[in-house]
Amino acid sequence: xxxxxxxxxxxxxxxxxxxxxxxxxxxxxxxxxxxxxxxxxxxxxxxxxxxxxxxxxxxxxxxxxxxxxxxxxxxxxxxxxxxxxxxxxxxxxxxxxxxxxxxxxxxxxxxxxxxxxxxxxxxxxxxxxxxxxxxxxxxxxxxxxxxxxxxxxxxxxxxxxxxxxxxxxxxxxxxxxxxxxxxxxxxxxxxxxxxxxxxxxxxxxxxxxxxxxxxxxxxxxxxxxxxxxxxxxxxxxxxxxxxxxxxxxxxxxxxxxxxxxxxxxxxxxxxxxxxxxxxxxxxxxxxxxxxxxxxxxxxxxxxxxxxxxxxxxxxxxxxxxxxxxxxxxxx
Numbered sequence: 038x039x040x041x042x043x044x045x046x047x048x049x050x051x052x053x054x055x056x057x058x059x060x061x062x063x064x065x066x067x068x069x070x071x072x073x074x075x076x077x078x079x080x081x082x083x084x085x086x087x088x089x090x091x092x093x094x095x096x097x098x099x100x101x102x103x104x105x106x107x108x109x110x111x112x113x114x115x116x117x118x119x120x121x122x123x124x125x126x127x128x129x130x131x132x133x134x135x136x137x138x139x140x141x142x143x144x145x146x147x148x149x150x151x152x153x154x155x156x157x158x159x160x161x162x163x164x165x166x167x168x169x170x171x172x173x174x175x176x177x178x179x180x181x182x183x184x185x186x187x188x189x190x191x192x193x194x195x196x197x198x199x200x201x202x203x204x205x206x207x208x209x210x211x212x213x214x215x216x217x218x219x220x221x222x223x224x225x226x227x228x229x230x231x232x233x234x235x236x237x238x239x240x241x242x243x244x245x246x247x248x249x250x251x252x253x254x255x256x257x258x259x260x261x262x263x264x265x266x267x268x269x270x271x272x273x274x275x276x277x278x279x280x281x282x283x284x285x286x287x288x289x290x291x292x293x294x295x296x297x298x299x300x301x302x303x304x305x306x307x308x309x310x311x312x313x314x315x316x317x318x319x320x321x322x323x324x325x326x327x328x329x330x331x332x333x334x335x336x337x338x339x340x341x342x343x344x345x346x347x348x349x350x351x352x353x354x355x356x357x358x359x360x361x362x363x364x365x366x367x368x
Contacts, residue, residue, distance in 0.1 A: 038356050038368060039089060041337040042302070042325050047083055047093045054081050056324055056334055057145040059204070059307045061157075061182060067361070068182045070097070070148050070159070071306075074331060077101060079115075079143040080159070082183050088359045094183035098159070100140060104188045107176070109235050111190025116140055117166055141166040143175055145251075147204040147307070148182070149212055151233045157182050158233040160214055162202050163191035172198035174216060176234060194227055194236040201250035203307065205285065208256070213240075213285055215252045221269045224249050226286060240286035247292065249278070254285070255308040255341075258317050263349060265295055265305045265321070272328025274299040279349055296351050303337050313364030320365055321351050340365045 039045070045053045055071025062068075066084045069091060073081035080098040083091040100116040117139055142164040151158050156178045163175040173193050177186040193199060194214070202216035212229040214236060226241040243249075249266040256262050262282045268275040277300035278292040296303075303323030311318045319341040327333045338359060339351040356368040 038358060040356055042335050044335055047091045049093060053083060053091055055083060057306055059147040060309055061148050063150060063182050070146050072144060080146045088361055097186045098177055102188050107189045107234055109192055111192045113190040115188055139166050145202055149204050149206050149233060154232050156180060159186055160204055162200055172200050174199045195239055203252045203254060205254040217250045221248050221250055222246050224252060243289055251305045253305040253308050255310060255319050267304045272326050274302045301337060301353050311364055314362055315364045318364045
């Protein structure tokens with residue numbers, strides 16, 4: 038049994054640090070990636086065969102990760118230096134000032150498998166660690182889902198700001214990157230190149246001036262696409278909303294309410310699709326943030342249901358069981 042909104046532990050008994058994360062199914066396992074801001078870590082990954090018991094696998098991206106340029110001109114820095122205090126006169130030090138290294142910010146890491154490269158490709162939101170002005174995206178790759186990712190740097194897609202983000206892989210393998218732009222006022226949808234290492238086209242600018250963040254995408258079996266998102270209220274939860282379309286790069290509907298007025302005290306992380314004995318299921322996975330105690334932030338998993346018009350909704354339940362075959366069962 039799993040309990041929503043509580044601290045979840047891995048198989049070693051340690052808290053799972055996969056905030057703002059994403060799941061990928063590969064070779065019999067589910068891999069759960071997410072933010073891990075402890076020490077020199079940026080992104081960690083866990084894996085499971087049953088979606089209930091999660092084994093820690095690796096800190097896949099850290100301040101010490103290998104960096105490697107790609108054809109896109111990017112900023113490859115994984116840590117920065119900041120001047121502190123002058124060294125005392127006569128000190129045995131070649132530098133005249135002490136310097137400290139500080140981390141950049143990598144948020145909402147999402148990973149897809151690219152068949153063309155035979156690599157796992159990560160996209161994330163990048164900030165420089167001193168302020169929130171860079172508003173860029175960052176890319177990393179690896180030959181395995183839980184190995185040491187190589188960092189390929191950050192950039193602004195077509196020169197636009199890029200903050201809260203997600204990846205979506207369509208049935209034909211085409212990948213899309215969604216990110217909040219223009220100081221979060223608009224949501225941009227980019228089609229990626231075949232290798233997932235660059236944006237190819239800005240295919241949509243959604244909800245101009247409506248300030249949406251934390252996007253999560255799914256496609257239902259009837260062909261309808263849904264984007265879930267939150268309003269911009271910092272760490273505080275707010276009323277989630279969704280919109281639908283007949284194509285990821287087509288016109289989307291107006292935004293409609295999703296969940297209660299705080300989305301059950303959560304913010305969208307991703308949608309988990311499952312082919313189960315009960316049929317196709319879609320699980321809303323949300324972060325329950327704790328701004329004052331980030332590392333105590335937890336997760337909620339809720340079954341997305343659909344009304345007679347085919348529109349999605351969620352209801353609260355404390356306890357549930359989750360299995361790739363049996364699916365999501367409310368307790």
